[in-house]
Amino acid sequence: MVGITYEDFLDLSYDPADSDLVCEFYVEPAADQDAESAASRVASESSNGTWAELQVDGGVTDLSATACGIEAATAGDREGYRVTVAYPDALFEGGNMPQILSCIAGNILGMKAVDRIRLLDCTWPEPLATSFAGPQFGTSVRSEIFDADDRPITATVPKPKVGLSTDQHAQIGYEAWTGGLDLLKDDENLTDQAFNPFEDRLTESLAQRDRAVEETGEPKSYLLNVTAGGTEMLERVDMAAEHGCEYVMVDVVTCGWAAVQQVRERCERHGLAIHAHRAMHAAFDRLPSHGVSMRVIAQIARLCGVDQIHTGTADLGKLANEDTVGINEWLTSDLYGLDDVLPMASGGLHPGLVPELVDRCGTNIGIQAGGGVHGHPDGTHEGAKALRAAVEAAAEGRSIEAAADDEPALATALDKWGTETPR
Numbered sequence: 001m002v003g004i005t006y007e008d009f010l011d012l013s014y015d016p017a018d019s020d021l022v023c024e025f026y027v028e029p030a031a032d033q034d035a036e037s038a039a040s041r042v043a044s045e046s047s048n049g050t051w052a053e054l055q056v057d058g059g060v061t062d063l064s065a066t067a068c069g070i071e072a073a074t075a076g077d078r079e080g081y082r083v084t085v086a087y088p089d090a091l092f093e094g095g096n097m098p099q100i101l102s103c104i105a106g107n108i109l110g111m112k113a114v115d116r117i118r119l120l121d122c123t124w125p126e127p128l129a130t131s132f133a134g135p136q137f138g139t140s141v142r143s144e145i146f147d148a149d150d151r152p153i154t155a156t157v158p159k160p161k162v163g164l165s166t167d168q169h170a171q172i173g174y175e176a177w178t179g180g181l182d183l184l185k186d187d188e189n190l191t192d193q194a195f196n197p198f199e200d201r202l203t204e205s206l207a208q209r210d211r212a213v214e215e216t217g218e219p220k221s222y223l224l225n226v227t228a229g230g231t232e233m234l235e236r237v238d239m240a241a242e243h244g245c246e247y248v249m250v251d252v253v254t255c256g257w258a259a260v261q262q263v264r265e266r267c268e269r270h271g272l273a274i275h276a277h278r279a280m281h282a283a284f285d286r287l288p289s290h291g292v293s294m295r296v297i298a299q300i301a302r303l304c305g306v307d308q309i310h311t312g313t314a315d316l317g318k319l320a321n322e323d324t325v326g327i328n329e330w331l332t333s334d335l336y337g338l339d340d341v342l343p344m345a346s347g348g349l350h351p352g353l354v355p356e357l358v359d360r361c362g363t364n365i366g367i368q369a370g371g372g373v374h375g376h377p378d379g380t381h382e383g384a385k386a387l388r389a390a391v392e393a394a395a396e397g398r399s400i401e402a403a404a405d406d407e408p409a410l411a412t413a414l415d416k417w418g419t420e421t422p423r
């Protein structure tokens with residue numbers, strides 16, 4: 001038997017093993033702690049230690065995490081430390097994201113020993129990363145579902161976000177698709193309410209979709225929001241497949257990662273792609289000094305198997321977001337052969353912002369505009385034409401002004417919104 005205390009979880013000479021999960025935290029020690037004592041408590045409480053000295057079998061310490069790096073750091077205008085913690089693979093149950101998060105983002109976020117703590121980044125080892133399904137399609141949706149591997153794919157959410165009838169919703173889809181957009185998207189809070197029931201919305205929207213495909217000769221699809229309680233959500237996934245939809249959309253943060261993993265399994269059976277909306281992410285990532293970063297949320301989403309996820313607008317839109325470009329790079333980088341994820345830019349976008357967005361984020365993205373399409377002075381169809389023209393011009397390296405000369409709908413959008421970020 002050996003006695004273990006907090007101090008046993010600190011070893012600044014430790015070099016993480018290849019099979020370790022390595023996490024980076026921003027930490028502000030409480031007044032009665034220093035950087036080392038706070039770091040050792042982070043490693044201990046997030047693996048298998050606690051506040052009292054324990055007498056344990058030697059083998060138990062093989063599961064103990066090690067705080068192995070401490071350096072001064074800032075978060076916004078605050079000062080603290082960047083603490084590196086290495087977690088042995090055996091601590092985790094492969095393929096079980098809630099268990100992993102209960103370790104690395106669990107009790108430690110509420111410890112009195114730290115005033116602030118934020119999980120900034122993770123380096124996922126191969127055994128643990130490949131214990132997850134990962135995405136089925138990722139960025140290949142651009143060519144596998146659409147003929148769009150030379151440009152960003154486009155999407156629009158009918159606005160107002162809820163309250164439209166099923167007919168109105170489907171009609172807006174028709175106008176947007178025939179205006180040149182690839183995807184109709186449900187809003188994050190539209191599920192199966194009486195004014196626009198789920199199954200009616202599904203069948204009518206796909207009927208309008210089929211009309212639009214007939215007329216345009218282009219593939220079109222629908223990001224159908226299946227978000228609901230456990231089994232109900234899986235039944236909605238089955239319904240989407242039965243009706244010939246290629247996608248489902250899930251509010252991944254509010255549903256929880258266990259539910260996302262279940263949806264991933266079910267979508268494998270049907271060959272459906274998963275669009276991840278991140279509503280509630282800001283509760284975790286808005287403050288730079290506390291919580292869980294969007295970078296880590298995106299990593300979790302990739303491992304759990306989503307094909308597309310909102311990652312922000314590189315600060316061009318109406319919502320605060322962090323590190324869109326860095327997160328997008330991670331989502332499209334190699335990860336032991338797991339598929340990548342298509343980043344979706346959304347939130348306050350309109351055609352005038354597209355050139356700068358593509359400059360910052362490239363073309364291997366999706367672009368969603370709701371207000372930026374339906375707020376067009378001449379309505380949804382013209383708004384869609386304007387967005388399509390702006391996206392094509394940006395992808396081809398043509399100026400938006402020149403594109404506006406060819407597409408009056410775009411000229412109208414530029415007159416209305418210019419290249420301003422909405423507030």
Ligand SMILES: O=C(O)[C@@](O)(COP(=O)(O)O)[C@H](O)[C@H](O)COP(=O)(O)O
Binds near residue numbers: 159372
């Ligand atoms: O409800 C909205 O605000 C949106 O539908 C955008 O509408 P607009 O196009 O009309 O702005 C999206 O939910 C946000 O983009 C989500 O934020 P994020 O993409 O940052 O996760």
Ligand SMILES: [Mg+2]
Binds near residue numbers: 157161187188
């Ligand atoms: Mg929305």
